[in-house]
Amino acid sequence: xxxxxxxxxxxxxxxxxxxxxxxxxxxxxxxxxxxxxxxxxxxxxxxxxxxxxxxxxxxxxxxxxxxxxxxxxxxxxxxxxxxxxxxxxxxxxxxxxxxxxxxxxxxxxxxxxxxxxxxxxxxxxxxxxxxxxxxxxxxxxxxxxxxxxxxxxxxxxxxxxxxxxxxxxxxxxx
Numbered sequence: 343x344x345x346x347x348x349x350x351x352x353x354x355x356x357x358x359x360x361x362x363x364x365x366x367x368x369x370x371x372x373x374x375x376x377x378x379x380x381x382x383x384x385x386x387x388x389x390x391x392x393x394x395x396x397x398x399x400x401x402x403x404x405x406x407x408x409x410x411x412x413x414x415x416x417x418x419x420x421x422x423x424x425x426x427x428x429x430x431x432x433x434x435x436x437x438x439x440x441x442x443x444x445x446x447x448x449x450x451x452x453x454x455x456x457x458x459x460x461x462x463x464x465x466x467x468x469x470x471x472x473x474x475x476x477x478x479x480x481x482x483x484x485x486x487x488x489x490x491x492x493x494x495x496x497x498x499x500x501x502x503x504x505x506x507x508x509x510x511x512x513x514x515x516x
Contacts, residue, residue, distance in 0.1 A: 343456070347371040347431075350450050350460035352438050354381045356409060358466030359421060363428040373458055374430055375450065377437035382421055388414045389490045476504065 351362045354376040365372035380386050385394060392414045410420070425432065433456070440451040441463060450458045475481050475488075490496075503514040 344449075345373060345456070345458045347373050347458060347460050349373075349462045349464060350375060350448070350458050351464045351466060352450070353377075353466035354432070355384065355466050356382075358464065359425060359430075360409075361464045361466065362430045362432070363424060366428040366430045372431055373460075374432045375436040375438055375452065375458065376432060376434050377453075379434050381425060381432070382418060385414060385417060387489060387491070390414065390492045390494075 348370050349361070349365050349372040351358045351365070351372060351374045354362075354374055358374060358376075359381065362372055362374040376383070378386070388394065393411065394414055394417045395411050410417070412420075433452075435454070436456065437453040438450050439453050442449045442451070444459070447459060447461045448463050450460065450463065452458070480486065
């Protein structure tokens with residue numbers, strides 16, 4: 343079955359959520375296609391209790407979706423509530439595997455075979471959450487972790503954090 347909408351939004355980061363909320367508020371047919379089983383997968387995968395920044399702080403909001411700093415849990419709760427309040431049309435586990443240009447519009451094919459035809463497509467997939475491996479032997483060993491969900495699980499452990507970016511520093515001090 344092919345779904346027909348005016349706007350297809352791919353990805354549920356802040357931009358994708360805001361675009362979907364705005365479309366819903368304006369009464370425009372839309373669908374928010376999210377590859378994961380929940381909204382905001384990058385933030386969802388942050389460790390429990392992590393402080394989420396709201397940068398840039400001078401960004402003008404285009405919808406009623408809040409964009410404030412706070413704990414991971416508070417941010418996710420506020421965003422989920424905003425999506426429900428706006429009655430955003432969301433399709434979870436809908437990884438887009440192909441976008442074809444039609445005349446007019448586009449056809450998006452999801453990994454499960456579901457198709458969406460849209461007049462407009464907004465890509466909000468971002469780059470956050472794409473880890474970089476070092477390319478060394480052992481990087482796939484069972485004791486090597488690329489995700490810190492709950493720092494309390496490692497409280498009495500000796501660990502090594504590899505990296506110098508924000509995520510590495512935040513994980514080291516968590």
